[in-house]
Amino acid sequence: MTFVAALEDKGRHVAGHRPWPRIVVDTDTWRQAVLGIAAGQATLLGLWSDGEAVHLCLSGETSGKLLVISLPCPDKRFPSVAQTHPPALRLERTIRDLYGIEPEGCPDARRWLDHGRWGLRHPLGAAEAAEPAGDTYAFHTAEGPPLHQIPVGPVHAGIIEPGHFRFHANGETVVRLEERLGYVHKGIDHLMAGAPRDRAAKLAGRTSGDSTVAYALGFAQAVEAALDLAPSARAVWLRALMAELERLANHFGDIGAICNDASFSLMHAHCSILREHVLRVSETCFGHRLMMDRIVPGGVATDLSKDGIAAIRTLIRTARRRFPRLVELYDNTASLQNRTVTTGILKPDLARQYGAGGVIGRASGRSWDARKLPGYAPYTSMVFDIPRRDQGDVDARVWIRIEEVRQSLTLIDQILDRTPEGSILTEAGAASRGKGEGLALVEGFRGDILVWVRLNANGTIARCHLRDPSWLQWPLLEAAIEGNIVADFPICNKSFNCSYSGHDL
Amino acid sequence: MRNLLLQGLLQSALTETPPAADDAALAELAKSVDRAARRRLGRSLSIREVDAGSCNGCELEIHALGNAFYDLERFGLRFVASPRHADVLMVTGPVTKNMRQALERTYAATPDPKWVVAVGDCAFDGGLFAGSYAVAGGVSAIVPVDLHIRGCPPNPTALLKGLLALLEKTA
Numbered sequence: 001m002t003f004v005a006a007l008e009d010k011g012r013h014v015a016g017h018r019p020w021p022r023i024v025v026d027t028d029t030w031r032q033a034v035l036g037i038a039a040g041q042a043t044l045l046g047l048w049s050d051g052e053a054v055h056l057c058l059s060g061e062t063s064g065k066l067l068v069i070s071l072p073c074p075d076k077r078f079p080s081v082a083q084t085h086p087p088a089l090r091l092e093r094t095i096r097d098l099y100g101i102e103p104e105g106c107p108d109a110r111r112w113l114d115h116g117r118w119g120l121r122h123p124l125g126a127a128e129a130a131e132p133a134g135d136t137y138a139f140h141t142a143e144g145p146p147l148h149q150i151p152v153g154p155v156h157a158g159i160i161e162p163g164h165f166r167f168h169a170n171g172e173t174v175v176r177l178e179e180r181l182g183y184v185h186k187g188i189d190h191l192m193a194g195a196p197r198d199r200a201a202k203l204a205g206r207t208s209g210d211s212t213v214a215y216a217l218g219f220a221q222a223v224e225a226a227l228d229l230a231p232s233a234r235a236v237w238l239r240a241l242m243a244e245l246e247r248l249a250n251h252f253g254d255i256g257a258i259c260n261d262a263s264f265s266l267m268h269a270h271c272s273i274l275r276e277h278v279l280r281v282s283e284t285c286f287g288h289r290l291m292m293d294r295i296v297p298g299g300v301a302t303d304l305s306k307d308g309i310a311a312i313r314t315l316i317r318t319a320r321r322r323f324p325r326l327v328e329l330y331d332n333t334a335s336l337q338n339r340t341v342t343t344g345i346l347k348p349d350l351a352r353q354y355g356a357g358g359v360i361g362r363a364s365g366r367s368w369d370a371r372k373l374p375g376y377a378p379y380t381s382m383v384f385d386i387p388r389r390d391q392g393d394v395d396a397r398v399w400i401r402i403e404e405v406r407q408s409l410t411l412i413d414q415i416l417d418r419t420p421e422g423s424i425l426t427e428a429g430a431a432s433r434g435k436g437e438g439l440a441l442v443e444g445f446r447g448d449i450l451v452w453v454r455l456n457a458n459g460t461i462a463r464c465h466l467r468d469p470s471w472l473q474w475p476l477l478e479a480a481i482e483g484n485i486v487a488d489f490p491i492c493n494k495s496f497n498c499s500y501s502g503h504d505l
Numbered sequence: 506m507r508n509l510l511l512q513g514l515l516q517s518a519l520t521e522t523p524p525a526a527d528d529a530a531l532a533e534l535a536k537s538v539d540r541a542a543r544r545r546l547g548r549s550l551s552i553r554e555v556d557a558g559s560c561n562g563c564e565l566e567i568h569a570l571g572n573a574f575y576d577l578e579r580f581g582l583r584f585v586a587s588p589r590h591a592d593v594l595m596v597t598g599p600v601t602k603n604m605r606q607a608l609e610r611t612y613a614a615t616p617d618p619k620w621v622v623a624v625g626d627c628a629f630d631g632g633l634f635a636g637s638y639a640v641a642g643g644v645s646a647i648v649p650v651d652l653h654i655r656g657c658p659p660n661p662t663a664l665l666k667g668l669l670a671l672l673e674k675t676a
Contacts, residue, residue: 117602123638132602154607157586159554159568161561162604183603184558187637202633209562209658253568266509272572273519279569289660290562329506501560 003041004060004067007033011069017437018225020374022055022068030071031079033058038085043355044472045441046450047081047091048465049099051125054078055465057439057450064373068439068452073101076125080105087354087472098189100125111135113182113504124190142168142176150486154183161500165489172485177478185504192464197223197297197428200461204451205292207466208502213239213246214444215466216295218451221376222464223297225438226455232426235299236377237419241312242282242291242300243442244408244415248319249278250445251401251408254497258398259330261491262339270326274319281315284308299425309416316409327402340395344492346480347392354472358447359400360496364392370443382414392480394495428459435462446470446499468502519573523580523669524662530670533652549581550672552622553591553615557608557644558634559598563625563658567595575661582668588614593671595622596648599631600641612648620651620671624664629653 010032011023025033037044037058045066046057053072059065071078080103081088092103093112100122116135120127147168154162164180188207192200204219205212217239224231231239256271279289285308286294294302330336346356348365355361361368369386371379387403389396440451447469454462477496481489556564570577577583585591588611600608612621623644626632630643644650654667 113603115603117605118638119602120638127638134606154604155555155588155611159556159564159584161556161559161564162607183607184556184598184601185603185639186558186599186601186634187639188634190639191634191637199633206560206562206633206657209560210565212560212562253565266506269573270509272569273574276569276572276574283660290565290658292562292657325509329509333506499561 002060003036020066024070034081034084046467047088049095050463051099077102077104098124113185139166140178146170163500174481177481182504184501188505192461195461208499211444212290212292213242218440218442218449220295220297221440222438222451222453226436232299232423233420234422235424238300240378241415244411245282247408247445249275251405255401258494261494264336281311284311303424343394344480345393357469359397360473363389363396363400365390370441370448397495470498470503474498520576524666526670526673527666530667550592551585552593552595553588554595557598557604558601563597566658569661591615593620596644597624599627599634600647602641605641622652623650624654626657
């Protein structure tokens, strides 16, 4: 019996949690679960709170079976997960900031998302007023005569999101990087609580704008699970179409932008053209360049017309003609390879420990993709490969993106051939009454997005937690940059391309 | 690489004809742009982009302004790396409380004359995120705004229309 299956018998099952079980456990079982995760018997997928309990989502590495274990916290404390398993650190610091629930034994007492500027502490728990004067933040140090610090951000030089990076450098070489995030915290958990479903779907779709389709998909799947509602068959395929278009647009953009950070602007210019093509076709098909608010619980909001299909076919042909030339250019430009090969290496052990998803995990030896495992329709019936590399450098992350572009093109072909006719929306109707809880894990371009939702009896959202893949990827950037030169930070950062907004919530 | 460069020379340009300046934007700007500033700047504006809390959707479309189809730099508009070099602050997002001070400091670091363009529905009034404990409000709640470009996110054409209006008034 696998670790996760054995764990499942050790708690009280919560009725109405779908499609995977949630069990309420005692402190001992909680500790056992954490020890198992730390020993590599399961992967930590998420850690969050609803104010009453803390919830930990884990999965078996090979079974793809998810399990949520919940530990009630009547006296506002729980045994720290990060004490044993460091990837949980920022997640549990966030629980402390938002809910005032203390992770006992947590190795880091500093606040994370709370910068002391909200005018209150523990906004989702027993909120108390506080002077919004701003907290000082004690960065970790590296000491010695030749070391100096370089503070960067929150406002950066490019058109990117805000965050602070504190470098300790020895001449050109980075000795330590520490991130401080939370600048774009908008209080999404708070805004979700009590929101009607349509408003909540819009919020989910604006957690990280570049992944709006993936977030809307995850949210819709979680709500459908909670309602025990099957989305329309046609919509399931159209959703996958949107998800793959989003993946294409982002991968084209990222491949170009990584090369641009190596001052190779030719790739950037050509990739930007391909990206623009995808966005225009998305608008033609679904009426919005980023396809915001097109996926809703029950189905999709916009149908695909005949013109749309033709536009996508043309796009696929264009991409198949132009992209290989760019790949060849990348592969044959020594000055560019010089910047990407062996730069910013993320070791496979670390990627596995953090359960790193997406391009970052797959460039460092993990064959993990939520479309395959646990898998969801329509991907379960489609043919595609999950690329994997073991080098873990910037170059590997570029090549994974290149491979994924090819796979997405194949997937779109299959989707266009196989999408059934029919209605695009299953109305929730009577099913919208009754409490329920739903969980979903979907693969965005950046990696697996975990969505957990609890519905009120009237169908509104009681709680919703959205875990961006970046939560488990940002810390790895700190490790990957160590020993590289400061000037290579932008290219490393771009090759990770973690979300600030998705992380800061 | 040679082939790609050669093709670039032989093919017709992808760049589109510019849209007309947005009328509403022109009206909004009439209040804030004076003749003296126009003389000083000529037909060139440097823009510093500041994400004050956006979901990054607006950033994606602002990025797109630089691609071959929109080619922002042909208008004398360019993005610069520091507020010290900027004439225009382009601000996105509902201003989060955690970003408020950074925005104020960026504004203070931008030399006069300067204009603030608030991009997106969130930057207008906080959008979907208005009312959160973590959100201070739209951009105009923190710094004076000369032009709003609405949309969620505004597409590159909408952004161009707004910026061209700014250029018409300042240049």
